[in-house]
Amino acid sequence: MTAQRNTGAGNPRLLTVRIEVGADARSYVSGQQRVTLVPLKIKRRQNRKLLIPPTPAEASRASGGLDVPMIKTLGKAFYWKRLLDEGRYPTATDLARALKLEPGWVAEVLRLTMLAPDIVEAILEGRQPRPLNLQTLRGRHELLPRDWNEQRRALGFVVQTLTD
Structure with a gap:
C-alpha cells in the first residue's frame, strides 16, 4: 500500500492510497513525500474483501530485516x-x-x-x-x-x- 501525505498547515491529510498485492514491504523518501509499501493479502469473506496485513515476522523478513x-x-x-x-x-x-x-x-x-x-x-x-x-x-x-x-x-x- 502506498500513501502520500500533504503536511500543509501542520495537519497531515491522506491524499492517495494505492494497494499493490504481492509487493515487498519497503519505505523510502521521494522529494518531500515518504512512501511506504506494505505487502497485504486479500481474502474474500462472504461479499467483502478483507486486507490482511503481514505478521510481524513476515513484515520483518519482507523488509530485509532480521528474523x-x-x-x-x-x-x-x-x-x-x-x-x-x-x-x-x-x-x-x-x-x-x-x-x-x-x-x-x-x-x-x-x-x-x-x-x-x-x-x-x-x-x-x-x-x-x-x-x-x-x-x-x-x-x-x-x-x-x-x-x-x-x-x-x-x-x-x-x-x-x-x-x-
Missing part, C-alpha cells in the same frame, strides 16, 4: 548447550525439566547448534535465504545433514566449490 524468532531460538540453543557443556545439567531431559519445557522441544532447539557457523552468522545478520525461517528449519531437523556443505545446499545457501 527475530529464529535469532532468539538460536540464542537459547547456544545458551542451553553451554549449560550442558558446563555440567549444570547432566542431560537435555534434565534441562527441559528445570526449564519446565517439553524435552522434545529442547532437543529440537539444541540441534540448531549443529548448523554451520556461516549459516548461523547469516541468520544473525539477516542474510539467510527468504524461505528459511524457524518453522521450515524445525521441520527439517531429521533431514538436516551433519556435513556443513550439505546443510548449505539443503537450506538454500550458495555453496562454492574449490577446484585445483
Whole structure:
C-alpha cells in the first residue's frame, strides 16, 4: 500500500492510497513525500474483501530485516548447550525439566547448534535465504545433514566449490 501525505498547515491529510498485492514491504523518501509499501493479502469473506496485513515476522523478513524468532531460538540453543557443556545439567531431559519445557522441544532447539557457523552468522545478520525461517528449519531437523556443505545446499545457501 502506498500513501502520500500533504503536511500543509501542520495537519497531515491522506491524499492517495494505492494497494499493490504481492509487493515487498519497503519505505523510502521521494522529494518531500515518504512512501511506504506494505505487502497485504486479500481474502474474500462472504461479499467483502478483507486486507490482511503481514505478521510481524513476515513484515520483518519482507523488509530485509532480521528474523527475530529464529535469532532468539538460536540464542537459547547456544545458551542451553553451554549449560550442558558446563555440567549444570547432566542431560537435555534434565534441562527441559528445570526449564519446565517439553524435552522434545529442547532437543529440537539444541540441534540448531549443529548448523554451520556461516549459516548461523547469516541468520544473525539477516542474510539467510527468504524461505528459511524457524518453522521450515524445525521441520527439517531429521533431514538436516551433519556435513556443513550439505546443510548449505539443503537450506538454500550458495555453496562454492574449490577446484585445483
